[in-house]
Amino acid sequence: MIKIKDVSFSYEGNPKNALTNVTLEAARGDFLGIIGQSGAGKSTLTRVINGLVPHYYDGVFSGDAAVGGRATLESSPEELARSVGSLFQDIEGQLFASVVDDEVLFGLENFGVPRDEIESRVEYALAAAGISDLRTRAISTLSGGQKQKVAIAAITALKPEIMVLDEPTGELDPQSSRRVFETLRELNEKHGVTIVVVEQKIMMLCEFVSRLAVMNGGRLILEGPVASVLKNAEKLEDAGVNIPRVTTLALRLREHGLYDGEPPANIPEAARMMRTAVHASL
Ligand SMILES: Nc1ncnc2c1ncn2[C@@H]1O[C@H](COP(=O)(O)OP(=O)(O)OP(=O)(O)O)[C@@H](O)[C@H]1O
Numbered sequence: 001m002i003k004i005k006d007v008s009f010s011y012e013g014n015p016k017n018a019l020t021n022v023t024l025e026a027a028r029g030d031f032l033g034i035i036g037q038s039g040a041g042k043s044t045l046t047r048v049i050n051g052l053v054p055h056y057y058d059g060v061f062s063g064d065a066a067v068g069g070r071a072t073l074e075s076s077p078e079e080l081a082r083s084v085g086s087l088f089q090d091i092e093g094q095l096f097a098s099v100v101d102d103e104v105l106f107g108l109e110n111f112g113v114p115r116d117e118i119e120s121r122v123e124y125a126l127a128a129a130g131i132s133d134l135r136t137r138a139i140s141t142l143s144g145g146q147k148q149k150v151a152i153a154a155i156t157a158l159k160p161e162i163m164v165l166d167e168p169t170g171e172l173d174p175q176s177s178r179r180v181f182e183t184l185r186e187l188n189e190k191h192g193v194t195i196v197v198v199e200q201k202i203m204m205l206c207e208f209v210s211r212l213a214v215m216n217g218g219r220l221i222l223e224g225p226v227a228s229v230l231k232n233a234e235k236l237e238d239a240g241v242n243i244p245r246v247t248t249l250a251l252r253l254r255e256h257g258l259y260d261g262e263p264p265a266n267i268p269e270a271a272r273m274m275r276t277a278v279h280a281s282l
C-alpha cells in the first residue's frame with residue numbers, strides 16, 4: 001500500500017537533510033503512528049506519502065516512493081489525492097468553505113463524483129466523522145475539534161484507501177483528541193482505511209495504532225508493533241521522545257523483579273501491570 005525505499009530529501013535553500021535513507025512500508029489496513037521531536041522529519045515523511053515532496057516542495061530527492069501501486073515521482077499530487085487523503089499540520093489553511101456541507105461537497109465536485117452519488121457520500125462522510133448534526137453550521141462557529149472533524153469528513157467523502165494526518169489533534173484538549181482518534185479507528189476498522197498519523201500525545205496514540213515509527217534527525221530509527229518499539233527506552237530518549245511514565249515504571253518494576261511483561265500500551269494493560277506488581281510485592 002505504501003512503500004518508501006531509501007528516500008532522502010533536502011529542501012531547497014536548506015542544506016540539512018530533512019530525510020536520510022528512510023525505508024518504510026505500510027500494508028493495507030495498517031494504523032501507523034509517527035513520533036519524534038520537532039524537526040525530526042515527520043511532516044516531511046507525510047509529504048513523501050502524498051507526493052507534495054518533491055512535487056510542491058523543491059529540493060533534492062532520491063530513492064523511491066510508491067503509494068497504492070503508483071510511483072509518487074511519476075504521479076501528480078492531484079492523481080495521488082484519489083488514493084491518499086491528507087490532513088495538514090495547519091488545519092485552518094485546509095478549510096476553505098464557509099459552511100460544513102460545502103467543505104465536504106467541494107472535493108466531491110472537484111473529483112467529478114457523479115451527481116447521484118454525491119448526497120450519499122456527504123451523508124456517509126459526516127456520519128463517519130460523527131458530525132451529521134453540524135451539516136449546515138458555519139465553519140467559523142465551530143470548535144477546534146469540530147473543525148478537525150470537518151477536515152476529516154472532507155477527505156473521508158473521497159473514500160481514499162489511505163489517510164495521512166499530520167498532528168490532527170495539535171490544538172485539541174485530551175477529550176476532543178480522543179474523539180478524533182475514535183473517528184480514525186472507525187475508518188480503519190470498519191472501512192479498512194490505511195492510516196498514517198503524526199501525533200505528539202504518545203500515550204493516547206499507542207492506544208489506537210498498531211505500529212509506531214520513530215523519527216530522529218531525518219532518520220527512521222525504530223519501527224514496528226507498539227510494544228516492541230516502546231521497549232527501546234534508550235533510543236527513544238535519544239530521539240527526544242517523551243516516554244510514557246507508565247513505560248518507565250514498567251522498566252523499573254522489571255528491574256526489581258516485580259513485573260516481567262511488556263510495558264503497557266494502554267490503560268487496561270497498565271492496570272493489569274499494577275495488579276501484578278502489587279501481588280508480587282506482597
Ligand atoms: N518548507 C521547508 N523549507 C526548508 N526546510 C524545511 C521546510 N520544512 C521543513 N524543513 C526542515 O526539514 C527538517 C524536518 O522538518 P519537518 O517539518 O519534517 O519536521 P517535523 O518532525 O514535522 O517537526 P515538527 O514536530 O516541528 O512539526 C527540519 O530541519 C526543518 O527545518
Ligand SMILES: [Mg+2]
Pocket residue numbers: 042043044089166
Ligand atoms: Mg511537523
